[in-house]
Amino acid sequence: MLEQKRVLATSIPGPRSQALQQRKLAAVSAGVGTGLPVYVEEAAGGILRDVDGNQLIDFGSGIAVTTVGNGNPRVVEAVQRQVADFTHTCFMVTPYEEYVLVAEALAELTPGDHEKRSALFNSGSEAVENAVKVARHFTGRQGVVAFDHAYHGRTNLTMGLTAKVNPYKLKFGPFAPEIYRVPMAYPYRWPTGPEHCAEEAFEEFVALVHAQVGEEETAAVILEPIQGEGGFIVPAPGFMKLVDDWCREHGILFIADEVQSGFCRTGDWFASDHEDVVPDLVTTAKGIAGGMPLAGLTGRADVMDSIHTGGLGGTYGGNPVACAAALAAIETMKADDLCGRARRVEELFRPRLEALAAKHGVIGDIRGRGAMLAVELVSDLEAKTPDPELTGRINKACHERGLVTLTCGTFGNVFRFLPPLSASDELLGEGLDILDEAFAATV
Template sequence: MVAQHRELVSAIPGPRSATLHERRVRAVSAGVGAGLPIYVDEASGAILRDVDGNQLIDFASGIAVTSVGHSDPRVVARVREQVERFTHTCFMVTSYEPYVAVCEQLNELTPGSHDKRSALFNSGAEAVENAVKIARYATGRGAVVAFDHAYHGRTNLTMALTAKSMPYKSGFGPFAGEIYRVPMAYPYRWPTGPEQCASEAFETFVDMVHTQVGELNTAAVLLEPIQGEGGFIEPAPGFVARVADWCREHGIVFIADEVQTGFCRTGDWFASEHENVLPDLVVTGKAIAGGLPLAAVTGRAELMDAVHTGGLGGTYGGNPVACAAALGAIETMRAEDLTGRARTLGTVLRARLDSMAAKYPVIGDVRGRGLMQAVELVSDPVAKTPDPVTTAALNAACHRNGLLTLTCGTFGNVVRFLPPLVISDELLDEGLTVFESALAEVTA
């Protein structure tokens, strides 16, 4: 187990990481990105140790995946036990109990007490594609509505659903059809101000769907309750609930993409719960299995059961080892009350970020919930001009000083905070101190 403290024994990246990176350049496609070219040797809790012995505080969690911490004991124990039993049969060929158990947990934990069913897949993108398939099959309609700043994946259909071109879509078309885009209720950048954002964005949404798509042609509306890659945009209060109600009124399937927001990250099991929204379908992934590849679609039984037998599935979907990991991760989330932990630490995080925003005009906005928060950086606070240059410099400064951070946003000007939910108070405080020092450095 890696000791839970930050320690730098070499430059970041160190010599061993540099040697490995040379091997990577010769062996791995240049199309695969590398945010920070260190090579991890061991990790536990909220600390990553690289091959040079440097220990970094992890404010990324593998992009919101290791929410229960690296090498969570319950995940490790369940995976070890399952690997010794069997690693694969394909659930569609011969079934096994862990798949059923994960579906039972999802049916219980996702919003609402209505009758539900679940199906398991490998990745968030694959799960989003299957949610769209289910919605189209059940409604007999073709159109799908997505939002500005959305990110839903890198497959052909999910690239069409994703809003940002570079690096996700550029040069990879043509994309799947019958996808329509509408504005997101983005309070910080809404033209008439945040107070009018929810109502005006909803009116625009309704008008655009009515005139450009038609309610009777719309199979689904797909929305992230807090947008992830697009900039951790928290929609104006009331917007998501109004969209969900409107969908229900018109027989349109409301799909909540909770791949990044799910499993305690925002201080609720799922971000939809914040405004008591009941999605028809919930897409999950990332944190579901403590670091192993697993994703799911969970939804109303009449929708999930509408598809013909054999219409959903895949060779590896719901792999028994990944399912065992998910059961261990969910057990930890329950036993350690990680929703409560996210709320408690989220309050600490928000206070520190608000304090920084008061001192550093480059921080134009602080937003998010729980341990899914972000700062948006601007070069002109009045004009709200995005500042991707300072954002990149800040990210690099954090890395040099042993703090793993991530950027995001349509304009490349957002730093996001996604520490493991099990991070100690002391490590969170130290990581934020490193962040503020880096902020002072790049804005001096």
């Protein structure tokens, strides 16, 4: 296993990575961007080693995917064993136990103790798209309500649900119809202050849906319990519960998009657990399978079983190798108490982020839960003016020092922190030291 320490053998990116980047530009669509063009040849735990011999500390986990760490022994062994057995049959042609075992695990782990059913797919976008299909089929209604700052994917339907235009939606329309957008309960930016946010945002939500969609025409409301690409926005406490109760009152399905927030990332198995919300449908992906492509849609048995045979599926959905990886990743999450580990990560990060805020005066908000944390950068603390330019410069300074960091947010001014839960306290501390250096050198 790679030694869990940072190594700077060359500048970042090094010469071999730069050469590969030129080949990438000549062979790969310009539409596929690269945040940090260092080409990885090996990874383990919280370290990425590139082709130039640099070892970078990973604060991104491939966007919340390698929660159990790259090279996790259980995942590696399970994948190798399954590859040797068989790689594919298509579950819809000749099924296999691994798919069933993942569906059973999802029934156990997702919020609520009601009877559940699952279907497996390849990506979070597919899971969300199928959640909308199921909701419309079950309710006989068409309207779907999404929120400001939401991100739900890059397919045509999920682009319609996603809020931010550039880069996700720019010139890709028209999008799927009968999608409506309402304000998010965004405490930091709520006009009358965070203490009024939940109640007032809910009142606006109810009024807008009633006037623009109609309760009787609404199939589903889809919400990220902690928004991802939109800026790691944690809805004001109680807001999710109000929306969920309202949905239940009107026969509307509540879909929790847990693609980024699920599987121990927030200190609970799912972020909905923290709010005591039991969604009708839950979408999962990213951290579910230790880096293998897998996604799930899990929901009430009566809802999921309402779909006609053949209405759900896909050639690669629930691939046996990905399912084997998921079972090993879930075993690791349980055995190593990764929910507890995520809470420990927050204990390490929050004081350091608060110290940064006090020192530099450019951090307007610190938010998130567990190992899904963020800081929002502003040029004026009172006016809360977003500062994407400074965010980009600090991000570049982190990269140059061997720390993989990610930005996000509707305004491009949010740093998000998603370290692997297998990373040691010492490695995380070193990464935070680098973050301190980047701020000091840039602000």
